[in-house]
Amino acid sequence: MYKVMIFIDGTWLYRTLPRLAETCGKQEFKVDYGVLPQVIARELSERLGAGSEGIDVVRNHLFASLPTNFDPLDENLITRQEEFYNLLKEDYHYQTEIFAIDFRGRRVRHSDRDPEDSFQPREKCVDIALASQLLYHAALPWTLDIAVVVLGDRDFIPVLNTVRRLGKRVAIVSVRSSCAQELADPRDEAGVKDFDVVWMDDLLEELELRYEPQQLECQSPDHDGDRFFWTTYRPRRGEPVYCDSCRQAYSERRNGNSYYEEEGELEDYPPLEDLPDLGETLDGTVEFKKEEKGYGFVTTDEGTSFFFHLSDLEGGLSFETLDEGQEVVFEVKSLPSGGKAGAAQNVRPPDMQ
Template sequence: MPKAMVFIDGTWLYSNTPRLSEAYGQQDFRVDFGKLPAVLAEEVAKQMGGMPVDIVRTYLFGSYAANYDLRDEDTVQRRRDFFEMLKEEYHYEVETFPINFMGRRLRKADRDANDPFEPQEKCVDISLATCMLYFAAIPGAYDIAIALVGDRDFKPAFQHVRRLGKRVAVASIKGSCAPDFADPRDQARVKDFDIIWLDDLLHRLELKYERHLLQCESPYHKGKREVWTTFHPRKGQRFFCDACRQEASRQKQEAQREFVTSHLEGENGGHNGDSPRNGLLLTGTVNRKIADRGFGFIEAPDGANYFFHLTDLQNGLDFYEIEEGLQVDFEIKRQPSPDGKAGAAQNVRRRGAGPEPISAPAPVEVEAPPEE
């Protein structure tokens, strides 16, 4: 059975979802990413006379906002939750890269009309092409590369993958596909199968929103906790009903405006932009808790403070059971600023309840060179 790997340009697919919605005649159309690899493999199998295709790995490459206006916190968190869901529920390999918004709003319509700023995505295309070529060069890693893309930039990568003896299948979206990929004569020699149009597969790829009962875990909840919803929490994620999620978001934004660094005017590295430390798993101690407002602060080994809200806690850690002095593990979401404002933590859990954190990097002492 031939082995296939799926390579998805997640940023391109996300930006073209409205095209799929229009083609399907349904504004809220969403792709079922659990079904996507199998459906693409079935389409390749059809062109191979019905021979089954084994999907050995699915890669998705995307981006996320960093150094953004805190008013867009919910939007950014939903994007991060989506990437985590792909890894946890569907076992995707996900590679993501930050886009530095320089403290601005995510949507252009929400920014100053005279602001010339344009967010710059970096590394996504290069990472996808590099990954595809890397595995093509490893004997037995895959026989067929199934690429869900639209940009012409991938043309050299496809050509070289084929020169390494692998076959390439291209899946794309009508109206957002490079002519070289859509060309039925394949004059650019980039593929080994007829192009697969997602537009023709939407009935098989539609994400079905089935209503089910869940218990709202929010401390703000009023009335019966069991509610009907189409939301499916990812592993370890607490479920808040719509009303409680809005209230939690309002309170969290209010607290962050008061205590957390909003943005830093810089491009790269250190405290400017998205620091390499963001996403780092650390251990720390809860040194302050504001129980009536649902948030607190964690002190890291280097003395830096990180804000956390009750919505940043993982299952197994109840906000109202936390006491000052408790040791926890957490991920850095936002760096503290030099002006003394706190950073922000996420995925806060009891010490030792997850992967082993690494120690915060200690300052490096450099000896002065001896005098001549």
């Protein structure tokens, strides 16, 4: 039985895999981190000629970073990233080490920042943390036989050399377009590996996260009958979900259009030209409140819905004081897209401006 530990450069993987998937025509590609260790184990056992029961993946380590001090407009984005790290830890038992990157109030995505702004986020500690854990485990006599590293940067060459000098084997998992020449080299002049590289390029089909259908509760206030419906869509925490017929009815009421194009493709909904601007102040009505969960929706006169959480109320305002049907004003925190509601902030009664 070979004891295997996996060490993932999470920052590299996020950057690399979606780009790779896109070149293969897969948009919105997500890795199934639950199957990743099994796929790696199978590839290794093939290289060892060991049979998959010969491989015991004893631990998965993931090293990555999380923005702090970023523009509040990116709060949803970062909350989802944080939830993702929690999922890895809680559902898949990854050992995660996450380091903060100071964004100094900037937007997180480069494309959202002012092109004139020379600010470069500086990631701290991630590489060194990976190298330290790897060396620590490799230096102990009993913890692992094979260290699998999922990465592509040449900075890791010295630590991979050292792990092998300690008598442990190294397997590299990488992506062809984002792997340093020295790591990929089949002749291994740099002395960094004991196996042919496992190329994720060849494993995309298996690694893609495919959601199993699950039952959700339709949150449309107009819903008729049984609220539960099956969907493969995974809403993020607190995001409203409408069943197909409610979304369609809602859309028809609003535009006289069908939600679906003839081919069944999902349209941008509501139409882009009707969308307000980010930060714009709008009037609306509290259409629906989920008391026990602390969230609700406001709907504008045009019929566009915005999600709000109790933390999105104007300072000092308590959730209980807002009633369904009540008129409010709010600012647009995020815009609706792809059938999902937008988000509101600073929700307050009109007389509280």
